[in-house]
Amino acid sequence: MPQRRSETPSDAASGSGLKILHTADVHIRAFQDDRWQALQVVLTVATQQNVDVVVISGDLFDAAYQGEQVRDRIRELFQTFPGHIVLIPGNHDYQAFLDGYLWGNNVQVILDAREPVVFEGVYFWGIPYETLSEEQITCRLMELDAMARRQAPDAVHVLLYHGELLNARGGPGAYGEETERSYMPVQIEAFKGKIWHYVLSGHFHQSFQCHEFESRKYFVYPGSPISITRKETEARKVNIFSLGEPPGPVVLETPHYQPVEVTLSPEDTWSVFLKRCEDQLKALSNLAIPLLTVGGSFDSHQLGKTERELQDALQEAFPRVQIERIQAVDVHRLYADDLFQTLREKIAQRTDLNPDQREELLALLIKVMTQERV
């Protein structure tokens, strides 16, 4: 095996000031697809911020064969970054990284957990993805910890990981499309008392998440740098920090889903409603892909659309928007009801209430009276 060390004895164990950008879960599918472009954004940020080492903690590719297909191109892309790149295979792409493959002259893929990569005296360990149980991982961490202590007890040690932190926040869908089983499950306690100052992890897509599991020791998920599924909403981030400092989220200019809720009211005409949607969509960043939920209630005669027509009409008006849910109900029959109209007028006359309160009361009345009818 070739030696992967690049340190000189003089700067070993210093590592101070080394600046790291940490990302994961890019899930590239093809040359120049939107996720490829997200990786370009990440590398541009790394260059602009004078980052020394870019860490990619697994799932660079959506599938192994897609990695095979773009290896020559990504080699060029990686070499546009002036620093080092270290990566580990994840559960989606571990078969893409065979020994002997060249990903760029500045790129190190960790394929053996026992062989750290060393830059300026800082040790980068990594556990390439394999099917391991929680017990096996806990044992592996103890073995590697012992190795690291023997090799360089005083150096700064960083660990690249790709798997599920069992005490992480986040509900179903937090790990992209995976819901069935746990990949490399681990408890945060398994890192306590170990040599690693930073555990730079991947697999959790939803958002940036940092756990200080011991004083000044951190387990970090950066979140995917671009939305992979609709569960990954809001601006995407990477983790940038200098060794010795806490990890820090940095916002990326990449496409991301953004939930938007608009409410229909029975007074709305189509043009009034469209204007309300437009105003809310205008406030979003150009990179946001709106996930629209339509709530409230409407009078189909007033609006000129039925419940069934509403979704298509909205999609036609806003092609970029993805319609998440139509919750709004048509209450036109209620508006033809005498009792309802009497009560509605009474609410309208309540000058002791402000407009919002009157609207709230009307919504309550609609809710009560529509429920009675069913």
Ligand SMILES: [Mn+2]
């Ligand atoms: Mn992933």
